Amino acid sequence: MERRSGDGNAGGRVRLAVAGAATMAVLGPLVWLWQASLLPETYSVMDMGHVDYGGGPRGAMAHAGGGASAHGAHAGAGRDVTRLVADPDRRADVAVTMVARKERFRLPSGRAFEGFTLNGQSPGPVIKATKGQLVQVRLINESVPGGITLHWHGMDVPNAADGVAGVTQDAVGIGKEFTYRFVADQAGTFWYHSHQMSHEQVRGGLLGALVVAPAAQDKATDEAADEAMDVVALVHLYNGVRTVNGREGDVPVQAPPGTRVRVRVINTEYGLMPTWAGGAPYRLAAVDGTEVNGAAPVRDKAVAVAAGGRADIEVTMPEDGSPVRIHLGGPAGVVLGSASYAAPPVPRPAAMLDLLTYGAPAPLAFDPGRPDRRFAYDMGRRPGFLDGVPGLWWTINGHLYPDVPMFHVAEGDVVRMRISNDSGEAHPMHLHGHHAVVLSRDGVPATGSPWWVDSLEVGAGESYEIAFVADNPGVWMDHCHNLPHASEGLTAHLMYEGVTTPFTVGGPAANEPE
Numbered sequence: 301m302e303r304r305s306g307d308g309n310a311g312g313r314v315r316l317a318v319a320g321a322a323t324m325a326v327l328g329p330l331v332w333l334w335q336a337s338l339l340p341e342t343y344s345v346m347d348m349g350h351v352d353y354g355g356g357p358r359g360a361m362a363h364a365g366g367g368a369s370a371h372g373a374h375a376g377a378g379r380d381v382t383r384l385v386a387d388p389d390r391r392a393d394v395a396v397t398m399v400a401r402k403e404r405f406r407l408p409s410g411r412a413f414e415g416f417t418l419n420g421q422s423p424g425p426v427i428k429a430t431k432g433q434l435v436q437v438r439l440i441n442e443s444v445p446g447g448i449t450l451h452w453h454g455m456d457v458p459n460a461a462d463g464v465a466g467v468t469q470d471a472v473g474i475g476k477e478f479t480y481r482f483v484a485d486q487a488g489t490f491w492y493h494s495h496q497m498s499h500e501q502v503r504g505g506l507l508g509a510l511v512v513a514p515a516a517q518d519k520a521t522d523e524a525a526d527e528a529m530d531v532v533a534l535v536h537l538y539n540g541v542r543t544v545n546g547r548e549g550d551v552p553v554q555a556p557p558g559t560r561v562r563v564r565v566i567n568t569e570y571g572l573m574p575t576w577a578g579g580a581p582y583r584l585a586a587v588d589g590t591e592v593n594g595a596a597p598v599r600d601k602a603v604a605v606a607a608g609g610r611a612d613i614e615v616t617m618p619e620d621g622s623p624v625r626i627h628l629g630g631p632a633g634v635v636l637g638s639a640s641y642a643a644p645p646v647p648r649p650a651a652m653l654d655l656l657t658y659g660a661p662a663p664l665a666f667d668p669g670r671p672d673r674r675f676a677y678d679m680g681r682r683p684g685f686l687d688g689v690p691g692l693w694w695t696i697n698g699h700l701y702p703d704v705p706m707f708h709v710a711e712g713d714v715v716r717m718r719i720s721n722d723s724g725e726a727h728p729m730h731l732h733g734h735h736a737v738v739l740s741r742d743g744v745p746a747t748g749s750p751w752w753v754d755s756l757e758v759g760a761g762e763s764y765e766i767a768f769v770a771d772n773p774g775v776w777m778d779h780c781h782n783l784p785h786a787s788e789g790l791t792a793h794l795m796y797e798g799v800t801t802p803f804t805v806g807g808p809a810a811n812e813p814e
């Protein structure tokens with residue numbers, strides 16, 4: 301009996317050991333993956349992920365990789381992003397002060413909203429400039445906890461003015477201020493918003509429109525740039541309530557018969573927004589701040605405006621005085637009229653305007669067929685850990701954040717990039733500091749007007765080829781503008797040879813760029 305008992309105990313110990321080994325075999329890798337995913341309290345984006353030279357030369361700066369401890373290898377090397385500024389001796393042509401507050405405010409409809417304001421309102425004031433003017437914006441944080449910044453979405457500003465916390469500046473804490481300076485060297489429709497905890501602060505109201513009018517000499521030489529009536533239509537959701545310029549429902553605008561009207565549509569939301577006209581044909585005059593070449597009249601088609609993107613819709617008011625409705629993702633929108641604003645909603649057209657073929661071809665100033673760098677930005681999704689949190693996370697080229705590419709370029713490079721989406725959801729991709737031209741979609745080449753974008757909707761299963769010239773030195777974000785997706789790891793960076801940043805994510809300023 302004793303022998304049998306001893307044998308039983310031994311057998312139990314063996315089974316326990318086997319079970320323990322099996323458990324460790326399962327949990328061990330998970331514990332390792334969990335620990336490997338933890339982000340340091342402070343790190344430089346220059347040291348995250350892995351380098352991608354796109355087939356080009358490595359250059360003088362090696363990419364250290366592996367966390368903030370490598371940051372010291374870059375200290376003092378090359379150009380600091382803080383030196384990439386507009387002419388410091390030039391006086392501002394447009395000077396604006398913005399005071400940011402966390403407060404309860406009322407929309408024009410009277411609905412109260414708990415969020416953020418700029419100069420006591422949300423959206424913030426429309427900033428207007430003329431092409432070639434130097435814009436100066438002094439941002440003061442009166443009461444927004446966690447700090448703030450302002451990013452000039454679509455405007456290719458100097459890197460020091462890009463407004464990304466932890467990359468180009470520190471977040472502006474309560475009681476502090478920061479001044480942005482840039483030359484508005486492109487006429488078009490743009491917008492601004494916070495890039496500190498952006499998925500919270502933008503939704504909460506820290507945003508506004510930026511409109512750059514053509515210069516006088518452009519109006520004299522370009523018939524499309526001559527005087528037209530100008531209407532801003534910034535679309536934003538406050539707690540699920542759709543607004544245009546902060547108003548609920550239709551926005552009526554006086555427009556006499558025969559008047560040419562340009563409606564500058566700005567989609568500040570996270571998803572694709574269809575836009576169409578009822579009551580008259582329209583032209584898609586510009587996309588993301590760039591004029592469309594040979595824009596022809598459109599009927600019975602809608603324009604898909606990407607999250608963060610802009611579309612300038614131009615109509616000529618009917619001579620009989622009947623109103624025209626510009627639909628902005630639904631029945632409500634901008635109603636242009638004179639004697640009446642009774643323009644009934646028109647159902648969304650079944651067809652969408654294909655920007656791959658719209659407009660007339662025009663030569664490019666560079667040859668995308670002979671690029672200096674070729675990059676892939678392949679989006680997917682898989683289970684894993686992000687900063688210790690388990691979940692189903694976005695991937696870039698098969699890797700979870702922060703093990704994502706740092707795309708290295710040298711100034712003057714022609715860059716070609718393939719963006720593909722196998723993640724199961726659409727992603728509006730936004731490259732800071734540059735406009736790119738769309739070359740193809742799903743292998744089909746572009747044949748219309750050069751389609752220049754800074755916010756490109758890449759649908760599930762789609763693949764795009766884009767190209768641009770690396771002509772704006774800095775360290776630039778390249779991320780999904782569905783801002784929760786960016787905070788969930790769908791973020792990479794474009795880094796110029798010889799450029800460094802002293803700023804870090806986290807740290808004393810508590811920088812949170814996503």
